[in-house]
Amino acid sequence: MSDYGHDLLFGSFITPSASGAQQAVELAVTSDRSGLDLVTFQDHPYQASFLDTSTLLAYVAARTENVHISANVTSLPLRPPAVLARAAASLDILSGGRFELGIGAGAFWEGIAAMGGRSLTAAQGVEALREAITVIRDLWDTDTRGGVRHHGQYYQVNGAKRGPRPAHDIAVWVGAYKPRMLALTGSVGDGWLPSMEYLPRGVESLPEMNARIDEAAEGAGRSPSDVRRLMNFMNVQFSPASGGLLNGPAEAWAEQIAALALEHGLSAFIIGGDDRATIERFGAEVAPAARDMVARERGR
Amino acid sequence: MELGIALDLSEPGVSTGTWDELARLAEERGLALVVLTASDGRESVPEGGGAAASGEPSGEGAAAEQPATAGLDPWTAATWLAGRTSSIGIGVPLPDLRAESSHDAVTPYPMVVAKAGESFDLLAPGRLLTDAAAWVHAPRGASAEELSVLAGQGRPVVVPVDSEQEVRRLADLVSGAPRVVRPQRSLAVRARRRPGIDYESVPESLAGLAVEPGDPGYRGVASNYLRAGSPGLVLRPGTPDEVADALGYARRHTHLPLGIRSAGHGVSGRSTNKGGLVVDLRRMNGIEVLDPARRLVRIGPGATWKQVSAALHPHGWAIGSGDYGGVGVGGLATAGGIGLLGRAHGLTIDHLRGVELVLADGSQVRASADEHPELFWAFRGAGANFGVGTAFEFEADRIGQVGHAELTFVTTDIEKSLADYGRIASEAPRDTTVFLVTGRPRQGQWTVQLFGVVDNPDPEVIVERLTPFAQIGLLAQQQVVVTPYMGVMGSAADVGPEGHQGFGQPVSRSAFLPRLTPEFARDAADLLRSGRVYFFELRAMGGAIADVPSGEMAFPHRASAFQVTAMGANDGSINQVWDPLRHHFDGLYLSFETDPRPERLHDAFPPAVLERLREIKRHYDPNNLFRDNFNIDPHPDARTAPSGAVKS
Ligand SMILES: Cc1cc2nc3c(=O)[nH]c(=O)nc-3n(C[C@H](O)[C@H](O)[C@H](O)COP(=O)(O)OP(=O)(O)OC[C@H]3O[C@@H](n4cnc5c(N)ncnc54)[C@H](O)[C@@H]3O)c2cc1C
Numbered sequence: 001m002s003d004y005g006h007d008l009l010f011g012s013f014i015t016p017s018a019s020g021a022q023q024a025v026e027l028a029v030t031s032d033r034s035g036l037d038l039v040t041f042q043d044h045p046y047q048a049s050f051l052d053t054s055t056l057l058a059y060v061a062a063r064t065e066n067v068h069i070s071a072n073v074t075s076l077p078l079r080p081p082a083v084l085a086r087a088a089a090s091l092d093i094l095s096g097g098r099f100e101l102g103i104g105a106g107a108f109w110e111g112i113a114a115m116g117g118r119s120l121t122a123a124q125g126v127e128a129l130r131e132a133i134t135v136i137r138d139l140w141d142t143d144t145r146g147g148v149r150h151h152g153q154y155y156q157v158n159g160a161k162r163g164p165r166p167a168h169d170i171a172v173w174v175g176a177y178k179p180r181m182l183a184l185t186g187s188v189g190d191g192w193l194p195s196m197e198y199l200p201r202g203v204e205s206l207p208e209m210n211a212r213i214d215e216a217a218e219g220a221g222r223s224p225s226d227v228r229r230l231m232n233f234m235n236v237q238f239s240p241a242s243g244g245l246l247n248g249p250a251e252a253w254a255e256q257i258a259a260l261a262l263e264h265g266l267s268a269f270i271i272g273g274d275d276r277a278t279i280e281r282f283g284a285e286v287a288p289a290a291r292d293m294v295a296r297e298r299g300r
Numbered sequence: 301m302e303l304g305i306a307l308d309l310s311e312p313g314v315s316t317g318t319w320d321e322l323a324r325l326a327e328e329r330g331l332a333l334v335v336l337t338a339s340d341g342r343e344s345v346p347e348g349g350g351a352a353a354s355g356e357p358s359g360e361g362a363a364a365e366q367p368a369t370a371g372l373d374p375w376t377a378a379t380w381l382a383g384r385t386s387s388i389g390i391g392v393p394l395p396d397l398r399a400e401s402s403h404d405a406v407t408p409y410p411m412v413v414a415k416a417g418e419s420f421d422l423l424a425p426g427r428l429l430t431d432a433a434a435w436v437h438a439p440r441g442a443s444a445e446e447l448s449v450l451a452g453q454g455r456p457v458v459v460p461v462d463s464e465q466e467v468r469r470l471a472d473l474v475s476g477a478p479r480v481v482r483p484q485r486s487l488a489v490r491a492r493r494r495p496g497i498d499y500e501s502v503p504e505s506l507a508g509l510a511v512e513p514g515d516p517g518y519r520g521v522a523s524n525y526l527r528a529g530s531p532g533l534v535l536r537p538g539t540p541d542e543v544a545d546a547l548g549y550a551r552r553h554t555h556l557p558l559g560i561r562s563a564g565h566g567v568s569g570r571s572t573n574k575g576g577l578v579v580d581l582r583r584m585n586g587i588e589v590l591d592p593a594r595r596l597v598r599i600g601p602g603a604t605w606k607q608v609s610a611a612l613h614p615h616g617w618a619i620g621s622g623d624y625g626g627v628g629v630g631g632l633a634t635a636g637g638i639g640l641l642g643r644a645h646g647l648t649i650d651h652l653r654g655v656e657l658v659l660a661d662g663s664q665v666r667a668s669a670d671e672h673p674e675l676f677w678a679f680r681g682a683g684a685n686f687g688v689g690t691a692f693e694f695e696a697d698r699i700g701q702v703g704h705a706e707l708t709f710v711t712t713d714i715e716k717s718l719a720d721y722g723r724i725a726s727e728a729p730r731d732t733t734v735f736l737v738t739g740r741p742r743q744g745q746w747t748v749q750l751f752g753v754v755d756n757p758d759p760e761v762i763v764e765r766l767t768p769f770a771q772i773g774l775l776a777q778q779q780v781v782v783t784p785y786m787g788v789m790g791s792a793a794d795v796g797p798e799g800h801q802g803f804g805q806p807v808s809r810s811a812f813l814p815r816l817t818p819e820f821a822r823d824a825a826d827l828l829r830s831g832r833v834y835f836f837e838l839r840a841m842g843g844a845i846a847d848v849p850s851g852e853m854a855f856p857h858r859a860s861a862f863q864v865t866a867m868g869a870n871d872g873s874i875n876q877v878w879d880p881l882r883h884h885f886d887g888l889y890l891s892f893e894t895d896p897r898p899e900r901l902h903d904a905f906p907p908a909v910l911e912r913l914r915e916i917k918r919h920y921d922p923n924n925l926f927r928d929n930f931n932i933d934p935h936p937d938a939r940t941a942p943s944g945a946v947k948s
Contacts, residue, residue: 019798021422045412052412052419058376059423062383078412082405083373090373094316094380115411135405142369155405163369 002210004225006267008257008294010287011038012279013072013232013272016051023274024056025063030276032064034283039064040072040102040232040270043079046111054079054087061095069095072232072270073104073175073193077117077125081132082148082160085139089166097168101136102193104175105129120154126180128154133172133188140166173230182209186216186227191268195232196245203245206264230268231260237273238281246271250281254289261294301448302456303470304333304389304435310371322467323381327388329471334381335391335435335458336374375416382424389508391429391458421516426509431485441466444473489514494532494575496556502535503545509536509583520799521580522572524564525626528803529572532556538583540690544662546579547688551660551925553577559928560688562601563628564800567808568890569684569929571631581630584690587611595696596653601630601689609789617696618785620645623735623751623839625789633692634683635891635929636855638863640753640788641699643733643843649680649855650848651694657687660925668693678916681854682890682905684929685913686920703754703762704788705734705780709773714738714746715825720772721750721838722816726861730843731755732765737837741829748773752840753788808867809878810892811885811903812860813838820884827866830877835867856909857887865892890930904930 012031014024028039039060043053053071061069069091074084084101092099105125106112113119120128131152138148139162147159173191176182177198185192192213199205214224233246242248245256260266269290271282305326307319323334378392394413420428429435436450440460450457461467492514493499502510511521511534521534535546550558557576564571564582572578585602595617599608606625612618620641622632633655637648645651654668655676665687667676678686711717721736728734734752750769754762759782766780781787813820816838827833841860850858864885868874875895888903905913910932917924918934927933 018419018422020794021419025423045415051422052416054376055379055416055419056423058379059383059420062380078409080405080407080409083408086370086373087376090376091380093372094320094377116409132405150405157405160406161370164372165369 002207002214002224002265003262003298004227004229004265004267005298006225006228008261008287008291009037009230009268010282010290011036011040011068011268011270012282013040013042013234013270015272015274016041016043016053016056018049018051021051021056024051025060027274027276027279028060028067028069029063030279031283032067034280035287036067036279036283038070038100038268038270039067040070043071043073043075044108044111045075045078046108046115057099058087058091058094061091061098064098066098068098068100070100070102070173073102073173075106075112076103076129076132077106077109077112077120078115081135081155082139082157084132085136086164088136088170089140089164092166092168092170093164095167097166099166100171100173102173102175103129103133105181122178123180124154126184129174129181130184130188131155136172139163140170171228173228177209179212182212183216186213186218186224187220187222189227191228191230193230193232193268195234197232197234203260203264206260206266210265228268229264229266230270231266232270232272234272236271236278238278250285251289253282253286254293257286257290258293258297261290262297301451301474302332303447303451303474304331304335304391304456304458305467305470306335306337306437306458306460308371308460308462309336309338309374309377316372318462320381320384322461322464323385323388325464325467326471327385329467330474331388331467331471332456332474333389333391333429333435333458334385335437336378336381337460338371338374378428379420379423382420382427387427387508389429389456390424390427391432391435393432394430418516425517426511447473485512485514496575497532497553497577499533501549501552502533503542503549505542505545506535506537506549509538510534511536521578523800523802524561524566524572525800526565526567526802526804526806527570527572528805529559529578530574531559531572531578532575534578534580536580536583540656540658540664543579543581543584543658543688543690544664547658547660547662547925550577550579551662551923554923554925557928558925560630560684560926562630563604563626564795565624565627566631566929567806567892568894569631571928573928579688581688581690586691589615590693595698597694597696599629599692599694601628601633601692603629604792604795605629605632606789606792606794609784609786612696613784613786615696616698616700618699619648619651619694619696621648621789625792626795627792629692630689631891633694634679634681634689636681636889638839638841638845638889640733640735640751641697641702641755641785642839642841642845643728643730644753644755645697645699646844646848647855648694649853650844651696652680652692653695654693655679655683655689656691656693657689659687660921660923664690674916675920677852678854678913681856682913682930682932685917685926685932687926699755699785701757701782701784702788703756703759703765703780704783705750705752705754705762705766706778707750707766707769707775707780708777709748709750710776711746711748711773712744714741714748714828715821717746717748717772718824718838719816719818719821721748721769722821722862724768724772725838725840726816726842728765728768728840731761733840733843734766734769735837735839737835738828739834739836740831746773746828747776753785757782806867806894807870807874808865808892808894809874810863810865810889811882812841812857812887812889813862813864813884814859814886815861817884820881823881823884824864827877827881832868832873832877833866834869835865837865839863839865854905854909854913856906857889860886863889863892865889871895893930901930901932905932 109119142165150157171190173193174185174189236246537543557573559571559578561571582602584600586600590596605621738748754765850856
């Protein structure tokens with residue numbers, strides 16, 4: 001039982017299909033107009049049928065007004081941290097503080113190698129990510145004087161100029177499942193961004209995984225509530241009868257979301273499916289109802 | 301003179317709001333290009349000197365005083381700008397990545413950079429310039445004289461700006477209409493250019509979106525639905541004026557094949573080719589209602605029938621089209637349009653009330669019953685020979701829910717199945733149009749598919765109409781739904797920016813069958829038993845199609861009961877089994893015929909019709925510019941042999 005007290009966020013997870021490039025943009029615009037808080041895209045540069053996610057994010061940011069934008073999650077092995085930091089900060093400035101940095105250690109190493117990236121073991125991947133986050137935050141930090149230097153095991157930076165300075169504190173949300181990654185999330189992340197479908201035992205895994213993050217946060221001298229808990233739900237559907245998690249009428253969705261927020265501390269709900277009508281109803285019906293329920297419970 | 305603006309990403313004074321506005325103003329005022337520069341160099345130079353410098357051209361030389369922090373990331377800024385504007389060219393040099401990536405934190409991966417470029421092109425087609433040699437930098441505040449000297453190099457000149465006033469000043473210097481900048485191809489791309497094409501003289505209006513081999517979007521425009529192609533240049537006009545420009549360019553390239561493409565489903569017409577020109581009309585896909593009372597609609601050639609059916613659906617209207625929603629308006633409404641509403645509502649061309657077209661000499665005319673009536677007559681049936689249709693005006697029919705059936709049978713007696721189908725389909729009331737498709741036998745057994753439409757919303761009537769068809773074989777699968785016409789066309793796949801992926805060259809034969817006689821059923825069964833035909837289709841005609849007198853348009857084959865199509869592996873193989881069937885036929889439907897033998901032209905058009913067409917051709921296209929689809933040579937006697945159907 002842990003409610004970390006964050007405001008609820010609602011978002012969409014849109015397939016960055018190259019064949020329907022404008023369709024991906026349209027779904028993002030729909031998300032924006034439907035009042036969602038977040039639009040996210042997976043990042044698999046080696047996937048030929050997908051667009052380059054960084055490019056798509058910038059384009060979508062330009063076409064939307066209010067929604068925050070993030071990769072879900074950035075494939076670090078093909079995105080050098082300094083490049084990523086500058087792109088992130090630039091987009092944050094351009095969009096008026098609407099960019100967030102979802103990031104992961106990388107998967108599909110064959111694909112990564114095919115694009116010229118190096119293959120790392122799982123453990124190395126975690127360490128590389130830890131280094132990268134440091135480099136990224138250093139580049140964003142324009143208050144400190146002098147260039148950024150980093151002589152790590154995985155990354156070299158030799159006096160790179162800092163900046164640009166993001167327009168707001170960009171959140172670093174880590175895609176994590178395994179214990180080492182969860183610990184990293186707790187010690188340095190601003191958020192945890194997994195997918196429900198990949199949790200080993202679904203909702204039942206949440207207490208244990210949350211606890212790992214909490215423990216690591218406290219170990220690093222932070223508070224568990226410094227780490228927002230986000231969640232992707234890929235198989236969702238509005239249907240007349242309840243048939244499982246986010247599969248039923250809008251009221252049932254709202255109740256399930258409120259329960260996940262109050263009992264498991266989830267505070268961002270991101271849905272897949274690439275369906276315009278589902279996105280619209282999610283924003284119009286589910287989000288306000290779930291927010292109400294949670295506010296009422298918390299107000300008690 | 302082409303002018304653009306340069307925005308300095310490291311400029312501390314220019315807030316991003318202003319920066320956006322400057323680019324938008326430049327676009328609005330008709331400037332050609334926004335170039336993003338980073339005079340501070342994008343990365344600080346690494347101590348060890350290992351990583352490549354970013355390769356940005358610093359127009360003004362090294363900034364005297366470097367800002368303490370880095371400016372905006374050029375790629376992110378360029379993409380953002382593409383989203384905020386809609387047509388202006390965007391120049392941003394991609395980093396020079398010849399250096400092996402060293403796993404440092406500052407060097408992007410070359411393949412990822414290349415992919416970013418392709419993605420940009422998918423999101424904002426034709427607008428990205430990544431080669432800094434494509435433009436010339438002028439100094440800040442350059443005078444009109446200085447600018448015109450720099451413009452003498454033949455490239456757009458970009459001037460650093462930081463105020464709206466300066467953008468306005470530059471815009472005033474460029475007189476005339478907004479122009480699209482000519483994308484400058486890299487050496488690598490230029491190396492793939494085809495001989496005989498004057499790439500440098502592509503008209504200004506078309507240069508921005510023209511696609512050459514090697515361009516990022518090339519793969520998506522090279523092939524058609526059924527045919528592989530590798531044209532030397534694809535022009536993509538968006539207005540009749542631009543079509544006229546494209547034809548002007550084509551007139552200077554008559555030594556090359558010329559394909560006119562609407563939606564790319566052509567079987568007979570060569571809307572793609574090898575090494576030639578293609579005029580691709582896909583951008584001209586508007587659908588608008590002109591007069592609700594008369595149900596008059598105006599449709600661009602690039603629209604597909606799926607899109608048309610969806611747009612007309614809210615009005616309760618439809619226009620009978622083919623059997624597949626992916627087919628384009630341009631190709632179908634110039635040739636015929638034998639579709640699933642044929643017996644109830646006639647051919648697609650029967651609904652055409654007027655057409656706007658660009659003629660071979662570039663002039664724009666409207667043809668209808670009382671404007672250029674001869675041309676209008678010719679266009680409906682032989683349109684591809686006479687001009688490029690840029691807008692088609694149709695009178696739609698009021699069509700509500702229809703019955704849409706797909707029935708699958710198996711049979712060992714194909715002869716009987718064909719004969720039964722022929723009798724039932726032609727005896728059916730005219731609200732019922734059912735097509736038959738079959739192919740090679742498998743283990744002595746054929747799969748026969750019937751699909752059709754009953755133009756009646758009443759399920760009982762639909763079942764009643766379909767019941768007689770149930771005897772043509774052993775029913776294996778059935779699907780019958782009551783749906784608007786939109787539902788019939790809607791199953792077609794949408795074509796995205798990756799375009800068609802056709803491969804090979806279709807070999808297809810087509811004919812009109814006055815009646816499906818027992819002898820034809822027997823001979824057709826032999827044809828199918830030969831195994832040389834993998835696709836065989838019978839389209840039911842009659843009904844409303846036959847109501848139109850055969851002289852009314854250049855589609856004379858009104859009296860036939862069926863249209864037959866057969867597809868095979870190659871000409872030699874299919875001729876052996878198809879030619880013996882010819883005595884059953886009366887003419888051919890050109891849309892499904894790929895036979896290169898010249899005499900096929902006489903099958904498409906009987907002598908009197910052909911003579912009339914030649915006369916009209918001599919008037920409207922005397923030099924035979926339009927020849928990709930069943931060419932009607934205006935001066936056949938001047939050559940040795942009549943020029944017949946197209947050659948591959
Ligand atoms: C899957 C499939 C199903 C089909 N079903 C039917 C059917 O049910 N009934 C039927 O009648 N036909 C049918 N056809 C044939 C089809 O009508 C023709 O192939 C038609 O030409 C395709 O039109 P398009 O615009 O898609 O093709 P494109 O390949 O773009 O054009 C084909 C040719 O039409 C001419 N053309 C195209 N646009 C213009 C224009 N704007 N002005 C002048 N000429 C132009 C050119 O000669 C060009 O080469 C089918 C074809 C396919 C591939």
